[in-house]
Amino acid sequence: MLTKKQLDLLEFIHTRVQRDGVPPSFDEMKDALDLRSKSGIHRLITALEERGFIRRLAHRARAIEVVKLPESMGGVPSAPTSGFQPKVIDGPHPSPTQPANVTPEEIVMHARELPVMGKIAAGVPIEAISHVDHHVAVPGQMLRATGSHYALEVKGDSMIDAGINDGDTVIIREASTANNGDIVVALVEDQEATLKKFHHNGTSIALEAANPAYETRVYPEDMVKVQGCLVGLIRTY
Template sequence: MLTKKQLDLLEFIHTRLQRDGVPPSFDEMKDALDLRSKSGIHRLITALEERGFIRRLAHRARAIEIVKLPESMGGVPSAPTAAGFTPKVIDGPHPSPAKPANITPDEVQLFARELPVMGKIAAGVPIEAISHVDHHVAVPGQMLSVGQNHYALEVKGDSMIDAGINNGDVVIISETNAADNGDIVVALVEDQEATLKTYHRKGASIALEAANPAYETRVYPEDKVKVQGKLVGLIRTY
């Protein structure tokens, strides 16, 4: 079931694709639906994608394709899914799409972006500092903040399992050298070892806390710990 605004937007996109072969811009969609901001278009597009009516592509700007149409627009009725469940999946080891070009900051969060995977990060005892690009991974734009630099790391170890971070997961990190208490951070210890832990400042000391009772909290003088980024997302491959 689509709302009137969702149906109006789907009809507008479909008409423009039929006429021009390319989808309309965010500004055109906003004007056509008489909305005040492009954030409203973003929400409508996300709703249409979640309901399986459109698919957003990452290899070119404004890449939207119609997957199906509702019956009111001549579409074929959809077969019901078990218990109404529609899975949302982030695919695993497939080739990363190219970064889209010529899109606005409002539009960039609709598309996947390619991030470098900077090797492995210890969610356990700290391992050697990470400084090389191992490969790249495509990351949904919704995970990322416009204007911020990001990178990815593969998790090694189980010390953060109670925070939902498992061995083999890929974590998405926003580059920063500052953190608040309770943030999960990439911390460089004594300029030699990198680890993924929950950050707590206690006076002139920094506590790096695991999310697994099998691992003890490690406390260091503040000059021995450098924050290299904060956790903003996670990708898991089954």
């Protein structure tokens, strides 16, 4: 999954390489995406490289190679295992398919193997890494019978009063809306993601920490997109 800014930058680089044979400069990228500084471009470039869409070539100026494109830009569809598609497992051995006669109530009694999509900030916002880092087995009772789920590793301590510690793994159900008081994965300005309590008031959205050391951050509603809601947590001692 790419953010809008990441997708816009990839499309801009691809178009320029196809037209000129060389990628644009960082200043050109900054101007094209209407960013205030090149540090934002560096973060976007790193994110695209980590996701395997581009490759930076060492010891060469402006050397960026487009490796692949997303489906929205005509790329080859990704393998199912790289997206938000939980795999049902039965005991110690993965089940290759889900039996047609299994009901939702029976499904939640099984464990599921979910993709861990990187780290999420429980502190000041950081960029969410949206490629599959590894997988984690999650008890089926922790998941909803409907909807896609994924996992994220928590970085930071802003949610400790909600029982969420640095290093925990949170289980998220994909959603684009939330109720006031829900703990959500919120994407801010299409660039950075954070784990916070959600409050929608008029035309503003407040992202509230569960730690008095962190201030509540308030944004115009068009600057925040809900990416999912917290449904569970796994802690390793």
